[in-house]
Amino acid sequence: MATTNPASELPAVTLPTITLGQVPAGLVAELTDAGLDVEALWNHLTLALLEDVPPGETDTTSAATIADETRASGVFGAREAGVVSGLGVAALVFHAVMGDTVDITDRVPDGTRVEAGDVVMRVSGPARGLLTAERTALNFASHLSGVSTATMHWVDALQGTGAQVLDTRKTLPGWRALQKYAVRMGGGVNHRFGLNDMAMVKDNHVIAAGGVVPALEAIRARFPGLPVEVEVTDLDQLRDLLEVGCERILLDNMSNETMAEAVRLTAGRAVLEASGGLTLERAREVGATGVDFISVGALTHSVKVFDLGLDLDED
Structure with a gap:
């Protein structure tokens, strides 16, 4: 028996078609100067986002709980001491989901030593987009900050x-x-x-x-x-x-x-x-x-x- 996908009855919260050319040039230049292949990185994070929202599918929780026009803001915070990195990659994830409708401010430089409770980045934009991008952005930044922190201990x-x-x-x-x-x-x-x-x-x-x-x-x-x-x-x-x-x-x-x-x-x-x-x-x-x-x-x-x-x- 065929079943109905409840997501199809909800307002679409799918990933928009954003191209790398629509990403702020300053962010692209920053990542390039850091020695990263931004096109390869873009493909990498796109695949990661598609693990959460496959083509034609939707972020069901955000679709059901958040109105179309709702905007939100929030902070990326460190919950332990260490070295943060990958924040530029996290910013790229948010732009991949929301294009120029997201604003990212107060981002500390990668390589910064932080303490528990420190704010390392602020984001604001469409609430649905923020929550759709959240886990992928955190996956990149949390893992890379873990590598940097482990390295710091050896240094x-x-x-x-x-x-x-x-x-x-x-x-x-x-x-x-x-x-x-x-x-x-x-x-x-x-x-x-x-x-x-x-x-x-x-x-x-x-x-x-x-x-x-x-x-x-x-x-x-x-x-x-x-x-x-x-x-x-x-x-x-x-x-x-x-x-x-x-x-x-x-x-x-x-x-x-x-x-x-x-x-x-x-x-x-x-x-x-x-x-x-x-x-x-x-x-x-x-x-x-x-x-x-x-x-x-x-x-x-x-x-x-x-x-x-x-x-x-x-x-």
Whole structure:
């Protein structure tokens, strides 16, 4: 038996056909200057919005409870301390739903450290549109602020050691550019973006090539001039690489004592990165060994979302 969709009997609250060209030029320029591909981002957030309101469907709750002409305003507020990022992306979500009928003010810059209770952005516009866009906007900003906040904790732990925190390719599929942006906003440093902009020799490559030096030499021969990093698991491999002038070496799952010895042996001849089995509690000890970088997959692959909320004004 056919059933009737109650939404079809309600005033339409579907996503309007907004194009990227209708988004404020200043916002597009801001996101572009931040290193984001705005067209790709637009497609990403459009897909996210369609998860809530598929083509031809409606936001049933807003349609039933809010009159067409109703406007509202409210604030994005931080509900914990940390670093916010993704607020420009959230603004883009609101524009994707409401075009130029939404006003966004008092937005703090991405990378700002905030306390619980701080207002980070104000929005006003058609009430239905605000609530239709709310969850998608929060999903982006809360996740990216979580990445930035996690990065901030590592940056703070390493303060004064000289070591910097790196991200990895352990990112959510389709989110790499955004997550790496959030790492930068938290004070971290981006590692390679993909498999093409730096060669990284890991244990399986070493096995296939017959050793760390043959693997390094094969890459140098095939892709001269490409940055190369080689993973080592012991000091003998480190010594072999130093003899052939390897410029970047990853110290995998080493003790603090072994890493300190690796720093002594290297004596500035190569950049050293620590990786594997690292925790925030151990961060300062690892940084104190003298390594240049500490890479942390947890910044992106298992981060806790930051608690942001949108609260509409009651008057």
